[in-house]
Amino acid sequence: DGGITQSPKYLFRKEGQNVTLSCEQNLNHDAMYWYRQDPGQGLRLIYYSQIVNDFQKGDIAEGYSVSREKKESFPLTVTSAQKNPTAFYLCASSGGPTQYFGPGTRLLVL
Amino acid sequence: QKEVEQDPGPLSVPEGAIVSLNCTYSNSAFQYFMWYRQYSRKGPELLMYTYSSGNKEDGRFTAQVDKSSKYISLFIRDSQPSDSATYLCAISRTGANSKLTFGKGITLSVRP
Numbered sequence: 270d271g272g273i274t275q276s277p278k279y280l281f282r283k284e285g286q287n288v289t290l291s292c293e294q295n296l297n298h299d300a301m302y303w304y305r306q307d308p309g310q311g312l313r314l315i316y317y318s319q320i321v322n323d324f325q326k327g328d329i330a331e332g333y334s335v336s337r338e339k340k341e342s343f344p345l346t347v348t349s350a351q352k353n354p355t356a357f358y359l360c361a362s363s364g365g366p367t368q369y370f371g372p373g374t375r376l377l378v379l
Numbered sequence: 380q381k382e383v384e385q386d387p388g389p390l391s392v393p394e395g396a397i398v399s400l401n402c403t404y405s406n407s408a409f410q411y412f413m414w415y416r417q418y419s420r421k422g423p424e425l426l427m428y429t430y431s432s433g434n435k436e437d438g439r440f441t442a443q444v445d446k447s448s449k450y451i452s453l454f455i456r457d458s459q460p461s462d463s464a465t466y467l468c469a470i471s472r473t474g475a476n477s478k479l480t481f482g483k484g485i486t487l488s489v490r491p
Contacts, residue, residue, distance in 0.1 A: 273422075302478075311385075311467065311483035312423075327478075359422055365475050366411045366430070370422035 272296065273371035275360050280376045282347065282354060290345045290374045292360030301343035302368060305329060306357040315358075318343055347376065354378060382406060385468055385482030393490050398455040402468035402482045405449065411477075412444050413469040414453045417484070423467055427453065458489045 273294045282288045294301065303315040314327030318337040332351025337343055343362075347354045355378050361368040383404045392398055400414075411430055415423035427442040429435045429451075435442045441454040451470075455462055468482040 275422075300475075309483065312481040314478060317478065357420075363475070363477075366471060366473075366477065367413055367425050367428050368469075368479055369425065370415075372422045373420070375420075 273360060273362055273369060275358075275371040275374050277374060278372070280374055281379050282376060283379050285349045287346055287348050288376070290347070290358055290360075290376070292343045292345065292371060293341055294343075294360075294362045294371075295341060296362055296364065296369065297340070298362035298364040298369075299340070300363045301337065302361040302363070303327075303333075303335065303343070303345045304359045304361065306359060306373075312359065315345065382480045383468060383470055383482045386485055387483070388485035389488065390485060391488045391490060392458055394458060394460060396458050396489070398458050398462070398487060398489075400453040400455075400466050400468075400485055400487070402451050402470075403449055404451070404470055404480075406472075407446065407449065408472045409449075409470040409480075410473070411471045412442070412451050413471075413479070414440075414442055415467040415469060415481075417465045417467060419464075426466075455487075458487075460489045460491050463488050 276291045300319045302317040304312040316335040318324035334346045360371045385402045414427040416426045417423040432446040439456045443452040465484045467484040469479040471477045
């Protein structure tokens with residue numbers, strides 16, 4: 270089955286800890302995206318990558334980092350600098366005008 | 380002014396009702412218009428996609444774009460309880476692999 274997978278489904282972060290969210294796609298899409306969703310806020314773009322080994326900051330990149338070493342993978346690290354990380358994180362990919370989303374990772378702070 | 384504004388909701392309708400969901404946008408450069416449906420605790424799924432002005436129909440769903448008014452709509456006919464979800468409009472300026480700008484979403488509840 271073609272699609273986007275995200276893991277883990279739930280992630281708990283301790284104060285001062287960096288955590289990494291996984292995103293993998295087998296749709297052969299060039300572009301990949303990370304969004305953060307908070308209640309009542311809609312989707313906000315964190316980072317995006319239109320090609321391997323290249324990525325750009327979105328609207329709320331502070332406290333986050335990414336890498337794009339492979340076409341299929343676009344992991345997101347939530348660093349200790351992100352003071353309010355509790356949210357639903359969504360990964361997406363696109364090969365045209367539309368984007369396709371993964372199932373999401375819910376990050377909670379202990 | 381925000382680039383895209385969506386009616387805030389929530390919206391509750393009886394089963395079988397016709398539902399109208401709406402967004403407005405501010406920049407005439409936007410050319411691609413999408414509607415996503417998101418069930419609770421799930422990722423959004425693409426429901427409808429249109430380019431430029433006009434209507435597009437898919438089963439009980441119709442997407443309508445009026446570029447002169449900068450207004451997009453999603454109509455749901457014969458609404459079902461399974462349509463209960465959050466609906467997000469999304470717009471982009473260019474075609475392939477471009478950034479999307481999302482509305483905040485409206486939560487629809489269809490009562491049996």
